[in-house]
Amino acid sequence: xxxxxxxxxxxxxxxxxxLARTQRSLWRDAWYRxxxxxxxxxxxxxxxxxxxxxxxxxxxxxxIHIRLAxxxxxxxxxxxxxMEPIWTRFFGSKFTDPAYIFGSDELGRDILSRLMYSxxxxxxxxxxxxxxxTTVGLLVGxxxxxxxxxxxxxxxxxxxxxxxxxxxLFVIIIVATLxxxxxxxxxxxxxxIFVGIAVVNWVGVARLxxxxxxxxxxxxxxxxxxxxxxxxxxxxxxxxxPNILAPIIVTIAFAVPGAMLTExxxxxxxxxxxxxxxxxxxxxxxxxxxxxxxxxxVLLPAICISVVLLAFTFVGDGxxxxxxxxxxx
Amino acid sequence: xxxxxxxxLLLIIPxxxxxxxxxxxxxxxxxxxxxxKNPNRPMSQETIDRISRFYGVxxxxxxxxxxxxxxxxxxxxxxxxxxxxxxxxxxxxxxGTTFQLGLGAxxxxxxxxxxxxxxxxxxxxxxxxxxxxxxxxxxxxxxxFVTAIFLIYLFGVTLHLLPFVGxxxxxxxxxxxxxxxxxxxxxxTRITRASMLEAVRQDYVRxxxxxxxxxxxxxxxxxxxxxxxxxATIIGPATAGLITGSFIIESxxxxxxxxxxxxxxxxQRDYPTIMATTLLYAFLxxxxxxxxxxxxxxxxxxxxxx
Numbered sequence: 001x002x003x004x005x006x007x008x009x010x011x012x013x014x015x016x017x018x019l020a021r022t023q024r025s026l027w028r029d030a031w032y033r034x035x036x037x038x039x040x041x042x043x044x045x046x047x048x049x050x051x052x053x054x055x056x057x058x059x060x061x062x063x064i065h066i067r068l069a070x071x072x073x074x075x076x077x078x079x080x081x082x083m084e085p086i087w088t089r090f091f092g093s094k095f096t097d098p099a100y101i102f103g104s105d106e107l108g109r110d111i112l113s114r115l116m117y118s119x120x121x122x123x124x125x126x127x128x129x130x131x132x133x134t135t136v137g138l139l140v141g142x143x144x145x146x147x148x149x150x151x152x153x154x155x156x157x158x159x160x161x162x163x164x165x166x167x168x169l170f171v172i173i174i175v176a177t178l179x180x181x182x183x184x185x186x187x188x189x190x191x192x193i194f195v196g197i198a199v200v201n202w203v204g205v206a207r208l209x210x211x212x213x214x215x216x217x218x219x220x221x222x223x224x225x226x227x228x229x230x231x232x233x234x235x236x237x238x239x240x241x242p243n244i245l246a247p248i249i250v251t252i253a254f255a256v257p258g259a260m261l262t263e264x265x266x267x268x269x270x271x272x273x274x275x276x277x278x279x280x281x282x283x284x285x286x287x288x289x290x291x292x293x294x295x296x297x298v299l300l301p302a303i304c305i306s307v308v309l310l311a312f313t314f315v316g317d318g319x320x321x322x323x324x325x326x327x328x329x
Numbered sequence: 330x331x332x333x334x335x336x337x338l339l340l341i342i343p344x345x346x347x348x349x350x351x352x353x354x355x356x357x358x359x360x361x362x363x364x365x366k367n368p369n370r371p372m373s374q375e376t377i378d379r380i381s382r383f384y385g386v387x388x389x390x391x392x393x394x395x396x397x398x399x400x401x402x403x404x405x406x407x408x409x410x411x412x413x414x415x416x417x418x419x420x421x422x423x424x425g426t427t428f429q430l431g432l433g434a435x436x437x438x439x440x441x442x443x444x445x446x447x448x449x450x451x452x453x454x455x456x457x458x459x460x461x462x463x464x465x466x467x468x469x470x471x472x473x474f475v476t477a478i479f480l481i482y483l484f485g486v487t488l489h490l491l492p493f494v495g496x497x498x499x500x501x502x503x504x505x506x507x508x509x510x511x512x513x514x515x516x517x518t519r520i521t522r523a524s525m526l527e528a529v530r531q532d533y534v535r536x537x538x539x540x541x542x543x544x545x546x547x548x549x550x551x552x553x554x555x556x557x558x559x560x561a562t563i564i565g566p567a568t569a570g571l572i573t574g575s576f577i578i579e580s581x582x583x584x585x586x587x588x589x590x591x592x593x594x595x596x597q598r599d600y601p602t603i604m605a606t607t608l609l610y611a612f613l614x615x616x617x618x619x620x621x622x623x624x625x626x627x628x629x630x631x632x633x634x635x
Contacts, residue, residue, distance in 0.1 A: 161344055
């Protein structure tokens with residue numbers, strides 16, 4: 001025991017000795033700090049698991065067909081409504097069926113399959129709008145911060161107006177008013193949610209990027225680059241961008257669950273994804289009618305949302321600590 | 330200071346104008362109207378024209394907007410499409426309940442977040458600290474309506490302890506206020522802790538200790554007093570959170586407030602009500618932010634207001 005402790009201590013000392021150990025980049029250092037954070041590691045595993053489930057719920061590409069979901073999530077079976085999950089059998093429930101591991105909903109659809117397909121929507125909602133928001137926010141924010149002038153003024157005026165709306169209120173207005181247009185009906189309402197989230201959130205990213213650029217652009221290394229004749233484009237991409245990346249990564253890590261949350265709230269209020277397409281929010285909305293009879297059609301998606309959102313928060317917190325060890329909160 | 334306040338108050342006017350413009354344009358971009366032909370209850374063209382004239386929707390959209398702004402300045406928010414009563418009256422019925430819910434939630438949030446944040450800062454890296462940080466993380470992460478579902482299941486459906494539909498008695502108020510206050514409270518806990526950690530390391534706290542003050546006097550009189558300044562600034566965004574949270578929580582618990590009214594009018598496409606509630610929400614948030622900035626300037630004279 002004592003020797004292991006001693007070796008561990010030695011290893012730790014070697015780790016801390018920056019000069020003696022093999023050289024690592026700042027990013028690799030941050031990565032090690034991240035995976036040493038247990039909560040973040042658990043979060044990463046959960047996100048990985050959910051992504052795999054989402055991809056392989058019904059995977060049919062390159063001639064490979066893998067289908068994890070036991071049923072079609074839209075398949076309605078008469079006489080099989082409101083089955084309870086099989087584990088409730090041990091607590092005296094008479095309404096279980098081994099064919100439905102997680103039970104069935106008020107129309108007799110398999111809850112497990114619906115949960116699996118829901119994770120697909122959540123994943124898409126987490127990835128697509130956040131990519132748009134980040135790209136637009138980066139472009140506008142860097143231009144505004146670097147060149148100032150009219151773009152900068154315009155950005156700040158837009159931010160003032162958008163900040164007067166609470167985020168969610170603005171998304172709800174956009175989604176609700178445009179719901180019956182072609183845009184609102186495309187992809188079961190997915191597209192309008194993308195648009196809503198993107199329109200509301202790019203401003204925050206742009207403002208963050210602008211602030212970061214302002215704090216960096218007069219530092220010596222930028223001046224040095226300018227002195228040796230680097231073009232503005234090169235200064236922005238090669239010198240400023242890598243130095244403002246850390247806070248942007250943290251923002252993205254929190255924007256992904258934020259977008260997922262927005263979708264579930266909208267669907268829960270009945271103005272998000274159109275049923276019968278399953279999402280966790282839609283499932284909660286639909287299951288609420290039978291909540292007093294059997295809680296499972298609502299509880300299970302609620303648990304899924306909670307676990308996934310927590311996983312992203314853990315990773316986001318871990319990233320923030322790893323990328324900027326000084327700002328431990 | 331006075332000039333600053335006046336300037337900020339004046340800035341509200343153009344912002345409100347743009348909020349109105351955006352909402353109005355969006356509402357009128359949407360195809361169809363609440364008076365669309367319903368195949369089950371056919372209306373003659375004459376009736377539709379008459380109703381359209383009554384609500385003024387037969388005019389071109391820019392004219393409608395100017396008329397609307399003119400009316401709003403005079404305090405007339407129009408007549409609800411679905412209820413046929415003035416929007417001001419409908420909002421008047423709900424706003425009291427919403428304020429009651431919001432203030433209760435804010436009080437609850439402050440009541441648990443401040444002690445929790447202070448204690449976990451004073452006992453940093455102990456089990457108490459980790460536990461309260463875990464609670465705070467869960468509270469900020471899990472959305473209110475999901476927490477509400479778990480609570481309704483536990484206290485409403487299983488234990489039959491609390492009613493979960495309606496408003497009135499204190500039993501009705503417990504769950505909505507708790508759920509609504511949880512997220513801002515959890516966020517405030519994190520801020521209080523961070524700010525308190527910063528404060529206890531300051532020189533003036535060391536001075537207070539070294540001149541022999543008791544621990545209580547040091548913590549409350551010196552550290553906490555300064556640690557609360559950043560906390561005060563968060564109350565603005567927290568109020569915004571309470572407002573947006575309220576329309577989900579009110580819909581969920583069937584609380585007859587402004588939030589539920591807002592969601593219903595969105596589903597029914599009752600534009601006069603949507604416009605009025607949106608404007609009111611935006612106004613409340615701007616006032617909340619302004620108040621915070623002023624309070625901040627008063628609390629911390631080092632901050633120069635511009």
